[in-house]
Amino acid sequence: MLTTTLSFENLHNHGELFANMLRARRELFIVHNKWDLPEAMGMEYDQYDTPASRWVVVHDELGQVLAGNRLTPTTAKCGIYTYMIRDAQKGLLETIPSHLLYEEAPVSETVWESSRLFVSHNVPAGIRRRVHAQLVLEISKAARNLGATQCLTLLNANWPRWAGRVGVDMTAMGPVMNIAEVDNQVVSMNFASNLH
Structure with a gap:
């Protein structure tokens, strides 16, 4: 089991891994969960998949994706969009209260999404x-490397x-909501306590 943090700077070093991650997202979110999300060429994507983001991927030696996650800086801006949680709070996303x-x-x-x-x-x-534990561990490493607390x-x-x-200090920041x-x-x- 391998973990890779992808960025637009290093995508070319990892063959089909980025595309495979987007294909795995489509399989789960669109095919299995039946979410209405953008897709093209068998891949799921949205307005937050920009050069500002990073993608943490757990995969095997052949590039088969086991798990994944996207990290986006809370300072990001792309047109009217910033990051998903903030945009939902601003009423820009119909599917999230x-x-x-x-x-x-x-x-x-120092805060990423x-x-x-x-x-x-x-x-x-x-x-x-x-x-799952490997994914969360790699997310914490990648976030710290990006300066996130x-x-x-x-x-x-x-x-x-x-x-x-999984060894991460977590705190509720909002109410429990039923979504889909x-x-x-x-x-x-x-x-913050893990920064060296």
């Missing part, structure tokens, strides 16, 4: 926890059951 945070969405060089977190349905049940993420509200297992028949909640992953 605007009351998802207790306070105003932060804009800071973690989004599109997934573990492929092709990952056998026996290693799903290990793959905190990541905001919209997660399944069952996060308290596994947060301790799943209870979700914005959570802060705090990396």
Whole structure:
């Protein structure tokens, strides 16, 4: 099991890995979850997949994607868009309620957003926890390398059951909301105590 953090600067070094990650996202979010999201050439994407973002990918030696995640700086801007949680709070996204945070969405060089977190349905049940833990570990490393002390993420509200297992300090930042028949909640992953 390998982990790679992709950016527009290093995509060319990793063959089809970026495209494979977008294909895996399509398989999960569009085909399995039946979300209405943009797609092209068998890949899912949205307005936040820009050169400002990074993508953490857990994969095998052949480039088969096991899990993935996108990191976007909260300082990002692309037209009217910034980052998903903030844009939802501003009422720009129809599918996510605007009351998802207790306070105003932060804009800071030390706060990034973690989004599109997934573990492929092709990952056998026996290693799903290990793959998920590896993904979260790599997200924390990548975030710290980018100067982040905190990541905001919209997660399944069952996060308290596994947060301790993956060794990340997590705090609820908003109410539990039902989105697409799943209870979700914005959570802060705090990396400040792990910075060296």
